[in-house]
Amino acid sequence: MTPSNLIGGHVFVAGGLATGGLRHAADIGAEMIQVFVSNPRGWALSAGDPAEDAKLRESGMPAFVHANYLVNFGSPTEATLESSVAVIRHTLRRAAAIGALGVVVHTGSAVSQSREDAMRQVREHLLPLLDEIPGDGPDLLLEPMAGQGRMLCATVQDLGPYLEALDFHPKAGVCLDTCHAFAAGHDLAAPDGVRLTLDALHEVAPGRLKLIHANDSKDACGSKRDRHENIGAGHIGAQAFADLMRHPVAAGVPVCIETPGKADKHREDIELLKKLR
Template sequence: MINLDLIIGAHMPIGRGFSKVPVESVEIGGNTFQIFPHNPRQWVPKLPEKEDVKEYFKMVEKYELNLDTFLCHAGYLINIASPKTDVWEKSVELLLIEMNICAELGIKYLNIHPGSHLGNGEDVGTENIVKALNIVMEKEKTVYIALENVTKKGGNIGYNYYQMKKIIDSVKYPERIALTFDTCHGFDAGYDITTKEGVEKLLKEISETVGIERLKFIHLNDTKGELGSNKDRHENIGKGFIGREGLKNFLSFKEFSSLPLLLETPGDNPEHAQDIAIVKEIFESIKS
């Protein structure tokens, strides 16, 4: 039986300004959120405006939200595993800017996919990731990097925790590396979170490689792909192959349900409000 307060939110739009995010998060039933620090499809980011940031902090305080539960997600263009020098250099530069934006917004964690080696091999990709993280963490000393698990496709690194361990063991500041577990990515990569045995196996792998204490966030998504499909196609809560019962099984483990749960499901605020309501129903059924 679980007796915890649910920390839940969704990936929120920033087009109307950072100051709108706290209130819109509360309106959809959340008490935390994830955002991009800028337009995720641009190499040159628009930096936050001072008045917007000032109002943002006012709204955070007004709605009594906890800054430590917020998450920024790195832009789509960043690939710090890339063997292409120009892409790698631009990725490092942009990642550092994003960390600075996080610091300006009081957001402690920046979530990033470890990256793709583009066919040049895991060792090459991992070396590039470590080199990039060392550079940005040396220059921005307050923001933590949250490595997100991915699916096994396109030369991706980070589809299991043995790969994550190689990164963490090699960086200069391992104490500033956290983890985000994405349920869609995990299921698509072969982690069967719909069964008790599957979740226990996942927890064992995390504990024995990187340590469960590094796990700070959950991307709570259903999936359009079957177990092990490696498709990475998110679905609304209860409508995919994980399903309500699968997510109920996953959330019955306090190691996951006690963390901030962030939805990256299809749709905008109205759809996220529906998904959050369903997650709350699932959670209440576990508690009762």
């Protein structure tokens, strides 16, 4: 029997990482959660609350951490590189403290330098961080982007050279965002689109898909625009998400929404995904 996908969402933690996060999870019917452990749009690092960490760890709720949006190992700016290293090292430690299964990190952009130089920086700065993760620690999950600007990784095929730069490290996993993939040119709405996309992912990164960000898209396939829509309300459509959860590559992989709206809309999205499951 194919293992079932846990379905949940990114939760807000007002009132405490565990207290607020678990309350929000209950409100939206989440079976798993994703959280931030510090400001997602600033470099400041949060020490966290050991009591809240323990409460979340002991709750048994499967959790993932999304890293700071500013992290970019392809940046030509030394200060950004140094801050990116500090943030990921800190986030991996915080993720371990709450018992998280993985840390999601955007794959970055070359900005104003060559792709070759940017990829050398990815190897130089990210590979040592992967080496620091203990065997029972959280995986670092690479999230390809929508293809805007000088992004280093957008299509699933781009993951091949990215992982190669990291020596296919055993702690390097993948987080597939459906809106990003669609925007980058994977036509998930086509009758065979999901199968072709996940088959291609299996070719370049077998066994590395650890999390799915389930987001519909406000824009058409290939738009290179990262604008999330509620499940079934965008250009991807509900059928693609049913196809996704039936594909063997996605078997047992947690599915996390990052869709617009507040708790009521998130609850509707999760309920729809459960029906599609």
